Amino acid sequence: MEVPSDKISSFGRPLITDLYILVRTTGIYDSMNETILNIAGRLKADIEPLLEDAGEVTIKMIEGSFYIEGVRIKAGISEIESFSALAAEFGRRAVGIIDFREPLTVDDLVNFAYAIKSGSDASDIQSDLEGRLAKGISIGGPVSLQREEGIDLTDSRAVARRAYVKALTAFREVDNSLKAGRRPKLKKIKRALQLVVDCVLADETYISGFVSLGHHENYSYFHPVNVAVLSVLLGKKIGFSRVALRTLALTAFFHDTGKIGIPGSILNKKEDFSAREMELIKRHPLEGVRVFLKSFGLNDTTILTMLVSYEHHMKRDLSGYPDAAAGRSPNFLSRIVSIADDFDSLISGKVYERKKHAKDEALTLMLSESGSIYDPLLIRAFAGIFI
């Protein structure tokens, strides 16, 4: 079981700060001093909630920044000094990784702090720890960051992969946050989707390739990202601006947010849904709006996102769901996302007899519904992506 990222964020700051205080204090007191033991106790209390989830927590220090389980711990203004000082200390000792494992004791932490202070490098410190029988902690050497600079920006496939993976990662964070009842950070999602938009604008070949895989397994994981990519592809085709594409991507990314409360056993069910399950599924557009109402403020982007969440199953002839009053017309972005959503569902085998449709089959099926279910111009433009 992994540790939720929002939990890491909230426990991470005091953890790094107390870790710094402990290491610094070893220069003042001996290992049996009460102050040292108190600080180590506090640090243990910081780590334990994270250990509860996975039994093991990894802290990495990379280029001056701390990451716990891959989540960067951002220092608040008051913590900048302690974060920097601890990073410098780790840098001097060539330490990049610290693994905390259950059962972690206060003695382990005290031993670790003194080992850090006296060791010359990671292996030296690790040996020292082993000598002191500190079993709850292990140390690793410097880690280099895999990031943008690490990617050859002329390698379109690598860039596309990075964008796609960032979007998947962003979805995981959204999923975690919403399930924990916390508000996801829109800026992180925007940053991920900006990469998708840039990628589509620069060279859509590879990122569309990832979508075309039609993921049946882990569908709920890939689907929001795929719908975002497909929507951006369609948006590009009909001349959306860069910023409008990001907005479109965001609305598409969140279109199924209302499924957050539906058990995976139903969502991933291979057989047909029961009437009760279907009723639950049909409520997800409304539930999506509810999540947004609760989690986000009201601005143009969130309004659009709520509209898309509510309307993406509301077909052009209003034959879908939720029920709509005659004459109501779904928002333009909802009509785009609806096409992308159905297409990904078809190629992933989530609808129409749960058969994984080939792209041309899916397109043919959808084109046959032009004007009734789909906006005729948009479905034509969508088909145009594949020509």
Next chain:
Amino acid sequence: MMEEEDLKEEINTQNLALAADIAKTLTKTIRTFNVYPRDNPIYQRFANDLFDKFNRFFESVDELTFDVEQHSLLFKGTQVFHSEERTENIALLLFADGIRQISFYKGITSEEIIDFIDILRIAPKAEVNDEDDIVTLLWEKNIRNMGYASVEDTVDDDLAVEAALLESLDQERTSDSFMDSAASENKSSSGTSLPASRPPPSMEPLNADELILLKNELDEALDEETLLSSAVSLFFELLENEHDAESFKDIIHHLGKLVDRKMQQGDVTGTIGILAGVNNVSERYGEPDQRAILSSFSSGAGSFDKLRILFCGTYSRKDIRDYLFHLGESVVPDLIQILGELQDRKLRRFLCDVLADMGRKNARVFFESLSDERWYLVRNLVMILGMIGDPAIVEYIRTVLDHSDPRVRREALRALEGVQSAETKKIFLNALSDKDLSVRIIALKSLKRFRDPEIFPMIRKAASIDELKKKPLAEKKEILEALALLGGDEAFGVLSELFRKRGLLEKDEITEIRASAAYGLGLIASPEALSLLEKETGSRKTVLREACIKALKESQKSGSAIR
């Protein structure tokens, strides 16, 4: 070592100094822009100064790139800026949002520099909302002559995504484009394949006109006004079927936010639509919790600031009235405050009319404010109570009858004119001894309207020669007119006696009494009374002569004597 020295040698000393100056000035400019508005000369001076510095730098090179560290900016590996300040520190701002390199290119415009500074200023605020940071804002602005390199919040994305998923990405045919793979499936699949040579009619590419149609649809979809209207419709659509208390609360809360947005845009009509919608909905949501939520919505929509905006002079009276009526009585206290602040007389009068209508069912809402220190506000409130005209207002108006300002006392009597009761009769009679003439006159005028013979003896007391002598002409006239209207035949006796009065002393006072009696006789208009008046139409005393002529004219106009 040699390489380092070579590198140092390469660095143009002049550019290093300029780069350092630009970095320093950038931070100073953030500070300045935070303080001064865009049209301020100091703002302009800083903007121009920074632009000049960039131009000087680009005289010899085409690109200025800073590496970003937590507290420093480096130019070609040399630290050119260092600050450990926690606010308005360009290095820290960039570093905190993951930017590790920032570049400016030759050709950068002053506007682009200002855009960049604005982003640095906005980002820390956006950070609070978790919606934007410097990277998202730079991306959105897409400054042509700037570039940046950033790191993301996750170390290695492989950690974040299950290895199995990544494997599937890597192992499958990701080198095939979406289009290629679709095309290849066209060839291989049977039955449903799309014709390879020519696309079917439904797959014809969109023509220019069709693209324009879609572009217009997009513009409309993103238009702020359309969006807000769509949100309003969506929320009311949700409310139609919403039974969950929490969601009900969230929707109403967001409708409140929409009211804020619409009011910021000056869209009072749109806001009225929301208020009307919520009022309709409120009929269906009668649970105490729901009532409390709806009441909190009304409080928000009727906040003092919003009400103030209504009276800024731009909105139609109809819109203001509609807006206020949807909010109901709860906003009356704030409206009273606004009434106390309004300078525009006509607007004040309008607000009084509105308040009178709003308070018609519960005049008590004005009661507390009657003790306000501002006499003019109290006068307006008394006037409003008078407009309401309900007998219940007597209780409230009674509290200002001894107000220190005669204008308030005067208004109080006017307000009571419409309520004829024993209680108000007593109030008017008491007011006959008010120290202010205008108050006494209004009291007399009001008493006249009672046409109540019981009042006659009380007025009679004030109509003695000695009492009348003390009064100004206007009051004498009112007293004697009141006698005429209330006393009938008995009054004729008193008035004719006064009319005939002669005296060697205090001739002017006597003449005034006679002139005042003339007005009373004119009101009686009996042949005897008129005859008396006729006799004095040639009087040498102007006041008396004119009074008689006027009284006769009035009696002809009214046509009949008082009976």
